[in-house]
Amino acid sequence: MAMTRKQRRTTLIVSALAVLGAAVGLVLYALEDTIVFFYTPSEVAEKKVQVGQRFRLGGLVADGSVDRGSGTVVSFTVTDKDKSLPVRFDGILPDLFREGQGVVAEGKMTAAGTFEADTVLAKHDENYMPREVADALKKKGVWQHGEKKE
Amino acid sequence: MISEFGHFALILALTCAILQTVLPLYGAYRNDGAYMRVAEPAAVMQFAMTGLAFAALTHAFIVSDFSIKLVYANSHSAKPMIYKISGVWGNHEGSMLLWIMTLALFGACVAAFGANLPRDLRARVIGVQGLIGVAFLLFIILTSNPFERLDPAPFEGRGLNPILQDPALALHPPLLYIGYVGLSVAFSFAVAALLSGRVDAAWARWVRPWTLAAWMFLTAGIAMGSWWAYYELGWGGWWFWDPVENASFMPWLVATALLHSAIVVERRGALKIWTVLLSIIAFSLSLLGTFLVRSGVLTSVHSFASDPERGVFILLILCLTIGGALTLFAWRAPSLKAGGLFAPISRETSLVVNNLLLSTSCIAVLTGTLYPLVLEAITGAKISVGPPYFNLTFGIIMMPLLLLVPFGPMLSWKRGDAYAASQRLFVAAILGFLAVLVTWYVMYGGPVLAAFGIGVGVWLIAGALSELAWRAKVQDRNFKLAWQRFKGLPRSAFGTTLAHAGLGIAVLGIVGVTAWKAEVVAVMKPGDTQQVAGRTVKYLGEAPRTGPNYRDIVGRFEISRTGGPVTNTVEATKRVYFPSRQPTSEVAIRTYWSGDLYVVMGDEVGDGRTVRVYFNPLIPFIWLGTFIMFIGGLVSLSDRRYRVGAPKRAAPKPAEA
The missing domain is CATH 2.40.50.140 (Nucleic acid-binding proteins)
Structure with a gap:
């Protein structure tokens, strides 16, 4: 359970990137679909x-x-x-x-x-x-x- | 004469700003107190000079001096006094002057109230603030001189655009500008921190109240603008995801994130680099907003005639500021020391999640706003990105944030207990769930998502109140003692609760009007009735009326509950302003707890008139909620800790988990 500073930071960055990735996907999908x-x-x-x-x-x-x-x-x-x-x-x-x-x-x-x-x-x-x-x-x-x- | 004096004051302000930049920054670099001490008087003088220039321009508007081109183009002697004054910033040149005066005001405030800051930090902050001032003073003096004369002077002015002659819009730009420009203080602090290589609790304690103040005014400014669009444009909508609206909304999103991350820096010394970056981004987005609105590169329902050459100048300022600050960031940020550790479930993490989602949503809004520009530059295709895009992306990203908000304040710093936090929120969760069921039952057949949205709103409100209840230890059932504790809670706790509950109230309004809006368009003759959302609207007829600088055709409408007695008579008008002969519509709004009844007069058709009647459920809650958020900020700002200011570590913090 006890993570080192480095591990914690990595976890944080990886989860942040995951959220960002999902958002980028969402944005691209929406752009494809909704522009006029x-x-x-x-x-x-x-x-x-x-x-x-x-x-x-x-x-x-x-x-x-x-x-x-x-x-x-x-x-x-x-x-x-x-x-x-x-x-x-x-x-x-x-x-x-x-x-x-x-x-x-x-x-x-x-x-x-x-x-x-x-x-x-x-x-x-x-x-x-x-x-x-x-x-x-x-x-x-x-x-x-x-x-x-x- | 007074106007020449105003112009001269602007040039003096530029001189002050140059001194305010060069000497203190050099002094801080050389650690020379004599140079650093120039900062405060220079900042105060810059404010005094821009203030004088602004007063001179206001004077020209008040006395209707049409030998000033700006007054001629935007004012008229028959205009009511309040709109003569608001006409000062109802145009490009004047609004830039207001912008620069606000900027100088914030610089002067740092000078006046910054006595307990370390001397080199104060010199650097004021110096950076001066640098922004130099850029914008050059802009206004070189491209947008508000004091330009006309010879010969015309006898009468052309009048202010009628839709700007409105109390809410008289206030909207100043509020928004205080918000926009207030973020410059956070920016200056960030750059100063990078220059000095120091970010600590004292730094964060200084950045927080400034960001909070800027955030409050942004909140109020945006809400006021949205309210104006709602009752003035007559489209029944309150938010259009218009590029100009987005331009003010993006800094708000980042300022909200900054507000929360600065808490982590102050309390735990973590997230320093991120907070510095957010400070830079927040003000950069303010500048981007200024650029988008002032340059006319965007097509917007809010666009006014604008000048592309000026856009290039602002773009230059934008690139230099953002480029310079980010370069400095890349170079110096690694030297900032990493702060405290925290567990995956803790207050810190909850604030990181808050920041992550807010910045992600800001990226989505930014993409949608700039994509048409980029695509046109690359392929030449002209497109527009409208509400469907924003509702989809922004809506989905916000949902988890709204659900998680009540958890944050319930978790303790460093290592939190998710199970305990859930227990504390049990009542709020039950209430939220009940709200979903009740809504679903009452509005049977309506959108399921809307019932869920109402549940989220109730969850936010109840969750915010639960925090206070828990802090006062209501769960111990000793209510007398709980009341004592409640009274002893720090104001910042009430501020948080108010802001979060206000958000919940606004969510109720947004969900209500989005899901259950009802609308009828019909040609009505006097005596005709229309029914909408259980209310009957009867058209009584119309009559002319004359105002100070306009003529109205007033349509009168009787409102009753369908089958019940008449409760109100309201007036909607078609208005023509002179001298411009520009027509506008003034809508009739009758507010109930359940929502607004909204009547718009259209054109004449035969012996009747096109009339549009809306029922906008719960919409007043949007503005009530944002107002409560503003009050929350105010209460938080009045917290003793901010007034005491300086980094006194020792004092014990009561009721702090």
Whole structure:
């Protein structure tokens, strides 16, 4: 029972490493399983995203596309000025949701080719453009860094 | 004029910080008292100068001096006074100034209250504190000057972002910064210890209260931020595992670990090297948090427009601090003497397990936070790591920790008795088990894991109280004597109990809202009703109203138990601020013991309105629990031993196992 200092330290280190190893395994497993990719409408078309796969869709809300209907379901179109994708969302849109502004929605594609969103991300500030959206639009030359809408 | 004075004060503060770094560190190296004695006045002066700069900026905000660019961009003359003042730190430049002032304050505190520290240790601690000050003062002076002028001065400002105009958010950044920056003291102590090659009980006794204070403010700051997100964002959630939230949560996890490992250093002289490393990591994570929030490298629901160039500067500070400290650690740590031995079952081991699990959970959170950045840098793929990842990894790692918490204080130092500890916790275990059964019965058909979670919460609370009961020897059934003993217990014992019980209460809240949240979204016309979780919400209609710098559309709702009389009327609003015309929603919350009824107004649809009604079971317990944890820290901090401070070995310690 009586262990030497060295043995005790070794036991401690080995058990610590075991816990750490288990945690690393857990982290890797979770990363494999739970991450969500970000696509623009063009990428959705290119990558042929499968029906039912969760991802984040980013782009601009197309002008004149928002249809609030008569119930809680809102539909609108997300565009990167090249390709567009119709989106359906059941719920309350963020306060800063506007036509012509950047948006990020999370959800999945339906067999009908619409994007069924369960979350529409808000921004906190009028001039802020979600970074992925800004990058994607910059690539297409539609939007420049520092451009502000007053 | 006052603003130029403020700018000048900042430059003087930089000079003080340079003196505060160079002379005392050199003095400590040469063992020259004259140089070392520069430390205290320099630290106090640095604080005075940053304080003056901060006062000058606050003055500019109060009098709405729009010739200052920062005031123009973030304030408005029609804003209520409290938000004019909180506007000082509601932006990048001002919040960095607050950061640096807090840093200087902690340096000045070490100078003022450190009379009983060994002279060379005090000089080194203050010197290292000064070095951090130099880095951040350079940052603020070179990249983020808060006193920049505009010519010609505009007549009116652009207003503070409306969602920041809120009492909780006025307090959130200062609290969080005191927490973040408070960890710099532990960091400075660690670096000073490495420089001097000495870590002993006196060192740990000094590090503990500072870490405890930082931890308390981090706890309060995080809780306040979460509460704000809950009632201001209107999503019904309280924690989103958002990168910016994680940025404050990671230092908290490590500070919690540090708090516990410093006890082992103080009492038993063991875990020295680990504790020094944790001190370095804790502050490094604070810096990482500052970097993540300020640089805009992360996409976050909390992101505000930010400037990448500044990010590079903070990244540089981050790399130099972490790199420098870790290099010093690798070089000097082997010279620290190993401390006392302990058996596999002992208080020490329980604290090691605590540290192991807390740091592991921090690694999991760190991985999830940084993985999207790394992946994008390598492959260009853009991903997000969301709540499912964190709930899975963090949840699983926390579970054993929560179960083991009550055992720790029941084990004695050096060699503990697991069987005896279990006996002492018998009542708590029974209560926890009963809670599982009752929950499972009442919520029949609900998630089994949730019943288990409630059991864990009760186990934590009952376990924490059992510790006090056992220390007062209630089991001897001489209650009068037990009461005497109870009154004589050291405050730190009450602190531990409060903190652990608070954790249990927060767990109840977290489990409740996660497992049994109920939600309805509907288009409601005046007179319509909706039912959620046994309560009926009736929409009465809406009316306009004007505030100091906003216009509201106020929706009124009647709440009753389904079938019962009306108990309350609440108001949820759609608000538009001017001059920005930015819209926000103010939710209606009615708090019951069983949870919150939460009503959000949406957009107009035809002649009705989209309305979202949530019932968030037990959610107030989250903030009640964190508040009790904060109080626990406060009670512990007021313990006599901290006030006496110095390493007086002799005094007998009553009621200490």
